[in-house]
Amino acid sequence: MKGNLAMDMTLNSVRRAQFDMNDILRRAQGDVFGAFGLDPSECAYRVIMSRPHWRLRDYGGGNQSRSLLIVAAPIKRPYIWDLTPSTSAVRYCLRQNIHVQLLEWMPASSKAGNNGLEEYLLAISEALATSKAAPRGKPYLIGHSLGGTLAAIYAAFLPETIKGLVLLDAPLCFEPSESQFRDALVTLVPQQISESDPFPGSLLSHASALASPQTFIWSRLMDAAMSITDPIALEIHARVERWALDEVPLPGKLVHQIVDWLYRENRFCRGMLQIGNKFIGPQSMTAPTLTVVNTADDVAPLASLKPFTDAMATKVRIIEYPGELGVCLQHLGILVGRHARACVWPEILSWLKSPGHRGRDGTV
Secondary structure (H helix, E strand, C coil): CHHHHHHHHHHHHHHHHHHHHHHHHHHHHHHHHHHHHHCCCCCCCEEEEEECCEEEEEEECCCCCCEEEEECCCCCCHHHHEEECCEEHHHHHHHCCCEEEEEEECCCCCCCCCCCHHHHHHHHHHHHHHHHCCCCCCCEEEEECHHHHHHHHHHHHCHHHCCEEEEECCCCCCCCCCCHHHHHHHHHCCCCCCCCCEECHHHHHHHHHHHCHHHHHHHHHHHHHHCCCCHHHHHHHHHHHHHHCCCCCEEHHHHHHHHHHHHHCCCCCCCCEEECCEEECHHHCCCCEEEEEECCCCCCCHHHCHHHHHCCCCCEEEEEECCCCCCCCHHHHHHHCHHHHHHHHHHHHHHHHCCCCCCCEEEC
16 A cells, blocks of 8 residues: 555656646747747836745836736736737726736745645735735725636635725636536546645646647637738737746645635635635625626636625626637637727726726626
């Protein structure tokens, strides 16, 4: 028995080393894209606070009444929010007189790799405390994908510290059989994940592609083919491909907790997610909330959100966005799509500036 366990540990170490190398190779491929002028062109910012596993960017801008803290997804780099001057959610908010900050997660390492949900929520709390120290008061919190999931968990834990919450394609409900992506992912991701070792980013990318080849392979290829006659769409597609190659390792503890506590056990939606001495769920959400769902996205479909929002103890507005061509991955359409910029983001900014946070649903 001990011999089998030792062999399994050896095999896991070998597999991990293979994916660690794959991270390096994929980043090198991304550098090739960059050599052809496809590196991100981010706007200026300054780092106003940092810890070993995160740092807080401040982009400035805005008046003293509206402040927005972006919680980046822990997967890959945060420049998907700011690819180019014309494809940038950050710049759009700055042009709308919003003061913008972004919480960036640093790549996990052997020295700073043992961080889980509680450590990530503490980082959000510290970042918010820094923002609230300015005359602007309570900020709004916004997140995309797993960044939105983290923002929602924080909003359920300490709702009184934020003015409101915006969730973009952020899965919150992980009920079995409701999402093919969810069911396949929990089968593919190993159940025995080391909480002390970094988790290679390419391993998660590989598992996601296997869980939904339609989303991560076939529709991606189709998007490239259909963008051939549209130079702007083709450039956005290529820049997203460059971003997708920029792998970063994640904390094993965070991956273990997200996959087991959320995807496998659906604790958050069931109101059984324990943070410290507190159990949180939909009924813990009291801050005004706006959600955007891409109806063409299989990663975070409406079924991964609606049961949660239906049980929330606050006003919720849901915007359904139909997706669009030239975004490479539909899951990223809300951040990089031209239709999203023209039609959805004005609705988001209108909601942020509306004191009453009207409405409970809507379509674009």
